[in-house]
Amino acid sequence: MSSYTPEDWPRQFAQHLNAGALEAVAALYAPEARFVARSGDIVIGRDRIRDVLAGLLGAHTRLQSQVIRAVTVDEVALLYTDFQGTTGEIRHKAIEILRRQPDGTWQLLVGDPNGRAGDGGGRMSAHAARFVARRHGALPARGV
Numbered sequence: 001m002s003s004y005t006p007e008d009w010p011r012q013f014a015q016h017l018n019a020g021a022l023e024a025v026a027a028l029y030a031p032e033a034r035f036v037a038r039s040g041d042i043v044i045g046r047d048r049i050r051d052v053l054a055g056l057l058g059a060h061t062r063l064q065s066q067v068i069r070a071v072t073v074d075e076v077a078l079l080y081t082d083f084q085g086t087t088g089e090i091r092h093k094a095i096e097i098l099r100r101q102p103d104g105t106w107q108l109l110v111g112d113p114n115g116r117a118g119d120g121g122g123r124m125s126a127h128a129a130r131f132v133a134r135r136h137g138a139l140p141a142r143g144v
Contacts, residue, residue, distance in 0.1 A: 004104055004105060004106075005106070006070050006072055006077035006079055006098050006106050007067045007070050007079070008106070009028060009079065009096065009098055009106050009108065010065035010066075010067055010079065010081045010083070010094075010096070011065055012028060013025060013028055013063075013065065013108075014063040014064060014065045014083070016028070017053070017056060017057065017061065017062070017063055018062045018063065020057055022050065022053060022054055022057055025053050026046055026049065026050040026053060028107060028108055029046045029049050029107060029108045029111075030046065030099060030107040030108060030109050031045065031046050032044075032045060032046075032109075033045065033046055033049055033107070033108055033109055033110065033111070034109070034110045034111070035048075035049045035052060035110075035111045035112075036110075036111065036112035036113070036114070036115065037052070038113075038114055049111075061085055061090065062085065062086040063083050063084065063085055063086070063090070064083070064084050064086065065081055065082070065083050066081065066082045066084075067079055067080070067081050068080040068081065068082055074100075075099055075100040076097065076098070076099055076100075076109075077097070077098040077099075077100075077106065078095070078096070078097055078098075079094070079095070079096040079097075079098065080093070080094070080095060080116060081093075081094045081095075081096055082094070083113065092113040092114060092117070093114065093115070093116035093117050094111065094112060094113045094114070094115055094116070095110075095111075095112045095115030095116060096108055096110070096111050096112070097109045097110040097111075
């Protein structure tokens with residue numbers, strides 16, 4: 001199953017995670033994806049993100065998702081998604097940035113599961129905002 005609209009992505013993430021399908025969940029991420037951990041550390045790349053996802057699977061985490069808002073411009077989409085865990089007290093107010101692939105599917109480029117926690121609205125982390133701006137030419141590349 002592929003994400004043909006940005007709004008499909010969180011549902012597929014939860015579906016694959018709940019099924020214990022690690023490789024299917026990891027395939028939803030771009031190879032160069034960034035993930036903002038609860039600690040604020042940035043996990044870089046699909047392979048390292050796969051390790052985070054494996055931890056969720058190991059804890060038998062089950063999620064439900066609800067897209068609150070989606071904003072799409074050309075090949076980039078910004079999602080505000082609420083995730084709720086069916087095991088434990090997991091609640092995330094995520095910010096997700098997706099990029100459309102040549103085949104029309106969408107992959108996650110930046111994920112911040114707690115990006116909207118406590119602020120009452122969708123504020124993207126500064127790191128995520130800089131990453132997206134650089135990738136789309138709004139900021140110079142690093143070291144420039």
